[in-house]
Amino acid sequence: MIDHQPDQRPAVTKAQNGPEISEYFNTFMSANPSTGTIVFEVHQDSPVRGRIPVPNALVTISRPLGGNYFISKVVITDENGETEPVELPTVSRERSLRPGEGRASTTYRASVEAPGYRRQDIYDIEIFDGITSVQHVDLQLNAGTRGNG
Amino acid sequence: MAIISRPDVPFIPETITVHLGDPDQPAENVTVSFPDYIKNVASSELYPTWPEAALRANILAQISFALNRIYTEWYRAQGYDFDITNSTKFDQSFIKGRDFFQNISRIVDEIFDSYIVRRGSKEPLFAAYCDGVEVECEGLAQWGTVELANQGRIPYEILQHYYGEDIDLVRDVPVNANFESYPLYPLRLGTFGREVAIIQHELNRIAENYPAIPKIVNVDGIFSADTEAAVRAFQRIFNLTEDGVIGNATWYKIKYIYNSVKGLGELFSEGIAPEELESPFESVWQEGDFGVWVRLIQYYIRALSCYYGITPRIEITGRFGPETTEAVRKLQAIYGIPQDGVVDVQTWGRMYQDYRRNVNRIPADCFNISPIYPGYLIYRGMGDNNVRLIQTYLQRIAQADPDIPDITLTGVFDEQTAEAVRAFDRKYLEEGQGIIGPITWNAIVAQYNRLTQAP
Numbered sequence: 039m040i041d042h043q044p045d046q047r048p049a050v051t052k053a054q055n056g057p058e059i060s061e062y063f064n065t066f067m068s069a070n071p072s073t074g075t076i077v078f079e080v081h082q083d084s085p086v087r088g089r090i091p092v093p094n095a096l097v098t099i100s101r102p103l104g105g106n107y108f109i110s111k112v113v114i115t116d117e118n119g120e121t122e123p124v125e126l127p128t129v130s131r132e133r134s135l136r137p138g139e140g141r142a143s144t145t146y147r148a149s150v151e152a153p154g155y156r157r158q159d160i161y162d163i164e165i166f167d168g169i170t171s172v173q174h175v176d177l178q179l180n181a182g183t184r185g186n187g
Numbered sequence: 188m189a190i191i192s193r194p195d196v197p198f199i200p201e202t203i204t205v206h207l208g209d210p211d212q213p214a215e216n217v218t219v220s221f222p223d224y225i226k227n228v229a230s231s232e233l234y235p236t237w238p239e240a241a242l243r244a245n246i247l248a249q250i251s252f253a254l255n256r257i258y259t260e261w262y263r264a265q266g267y268d269f270d271i272t273n274s275t276k277f278d279q280s281f282i283k284g285r286d287f288f289q290n291i292s293r294i295v296d297e298i299f300d301s302y303i304v305r306r307g308s309k310e311p312l313f314a315a316y317c318d319g320v321e322v323e324c325e326g327l328a329q330w331g332t333v334e335l336a337n338q339g340r341i342p343y344e345i346l347q348h349y350y351g352e353d354i355d356l357v358r359d360v361p362v363n364a365n366f367e368s369y370p371l372y373p374l375r376l377g378t379f380g381r382e383v384a385i386i387q388h389e390l391n392r393i394a395e396n397y398p399a400i401p402k403i404v405n406v407d408g409i410f411s412a413d414t415e416a417a418v419r420a421f422q423r424i425f426n427l428t429e430d431g432v433i434g435n436a437t438w439y440k441i442k443y444i445y446n447s448v449k450g451l452g453e454l455f456s457e458g459i460a461p462e463e464l465e466s467p468f469e470s471v472w473q474e475g476d477f478g479v480w481v482r483l484i485q486y487y488i489r490a491l492s493c494y495y496g497i498t499p500r501i502e503i504t505g506r507f508g509p510e511t512t513e514a515v516r517k518l519q520a521i522y523g524i525p526q527d528g529v530v531d532v533q534t535w536g537r538m539y540q541d542y543r544r545n546v547n548r549i550p551a552d553c554f555n556i557s558p559i560y561p562g563y564l565i566y567r568g569m570g571d572n573n574v575r576l577i578q579t580y581l582q583r584i585a586q587a588d589p590d591i592p593d594i595t596l597t598g599v600f601d602e603q604t605a606e607a608v609r610a611f612d613r614k615y616l617e618e619g620q621g622i623i624g625p626i627t628w629n630a631i632v633a634q635y636n637r638l639t640q641a642p
Contacts, residue, residue: 088448134234137320170289
């Protein structure tokens with residue numbers, strides 16, 4: 039029953055009231071039939087040691103579906119401060135190949151947390167069909183934290 | 188960074204300062220490395236799904252636009268403390284902290300030191316552009332480039348379509364930073380020299396912060412197997428094509444990352460000047476120098492003299508005398524570079540590349556040796572056909588000579604091979620390091636031929 043393994047498919051969080059979650063989810067998925075990829079590179083600019091990767095940072099990628107439902111996925115950085123590539127739903131590539139086709143990408147937000155660092159929120163991460171996006175995150179030390187970096 | 192006032196030759200700055208607003212608006216200034224700036228602009232201005240030729244044409248326009256602002260000191264000359272703004276009314280879009288697209292990032296790493304120039308003029312072209320749908324302008328239309336790329340036009344033709352026939356692309360522009368510009372030839376397994384020693388040092392420093400990069404044991408200026416392993420790990424982590432070769436893109440990526448992993452302490456106190464690095468290589472070789480490395484240089488000079496029919500062919504003596512200087516001058520004349528008779532990095536780079544390209548066309552009577560030296564050092568950890576060939580020769584030599592230890596044919600330059608090469612060097616050459624350069628190569632091949640052709 040207790041299974042915190044990151045799911046391969048985007049998880050869907052249940053809200054208290056409102057329409058069925060599957061409605062929101064299906065609407066979102068039919069508007070975003072394609073897939074793009076995101077990789078996070080998390081590091082810190084230490085005055086002493088220079089740029090150092092931050093391992094074990096928790097990256098929560100999300101997007102509101104409506105009705106307080108969110109689509110989200112959690113990943114953790116490796117020793118190079120990099121997350122695994124995460125596939126996310128987005129609009130079809132056709133929309134970006136001709137002008138006037140409306141929104142050409144789907145945007146997500148992310149929050150990045152690691153012990154000893156200030157949480158950082160990033161908005162409007164653009165995901166395009168078939169393209170890998172790389173998001174650099176420069177974490178700042180928590181005020182009052184000693185002996186780190 | 189010091190601001191260099193109107194240099195004679197345009198250059199790529201190490202960093203660029205962007206004002207996040209209209210010029211007169213109070214706003215934050217952000218300083219980023221030049222390649223990161225272009226990645227950001229390209230990711231903000233373009234759709235990464237566009238055909239590659241369209242992306243390249245647009246990126247060249249963006250680079251030229253930014254370099255024009257820097258070269259003409261457009262804002263600095265008006266008293267502002269930035270190089271460019273992120274206002275699309277005046278300049279190009281830049282969104283602080285945004286994501287980059289990996290395909291765009293790779294193109295930028297490859298071409299950020301190129302720009303467009305109008306023939307007969309020096310400055311980077313003021314390459315104006317607009318989207319071509321919502322806004323019409325004189326200059327490049329972004330959506331139009333997609334159309335042209337779909338018709339099969341290459342980036343240069345796309346740029347000519349908008350900026351005129353009389354434009355050129357300038358490549359390998361010097362990068363004005365506290366590091367050397369790309370040496371113009373790729374560093375790969377078996378190449379050697381001062382640049383290799385510096386890169387090894389830098390990779391080892393980066394590996395302290397990025398432990399997935401294996402440490403290089405001997406920082407000796409020879410591109411060894413563990414150097415290649417470190418380069419591959421670096422390329423993997425920093426999203427470059429993983430080929431183990433240091434071309435333009437990997438060279439600059441290592442330099443920029445090295446600069447960013449250096450802490451302040453190192454910047455001010457421990458920072459290691461390249462000339463302090465322990466390396467058997469001088470930055471230049473000239474008349475009066477002598478030693479095993481001069482012999483190596485002389486080998487290349489002789490080989491290329493044979494190829495071009497330059498006479499007299501110099502003897503490989505290990506002493507850089509007037510004949511060597513004269514031969515270097517003649518080669519420099521062929522290459523169209525200053526004829527000072529000194530083997531500097533540029534001259535060496537040209538000779539090295541030239542040899543690699545023409546190794547199969549060097550006349551047989553040049554060394555009376557076949558097969559001829561392949562053009563790269565054969566060193567511990569390497570494994571290829573030439574290692575196998577040399578092992579075959581050493582096996583045959585060991586049969587006839589009890590001073591040379593017998594070896595097993597493994598195809599890899601392992602410890603037993605190094606031991607046999609050292610023994611061979613001790614016996615047949617004055618000195619040896621267990622590395623096969625042209626001198627050792629020639630001696631092994633000659634000895635083998637003597638044995639196999641004997642009655």
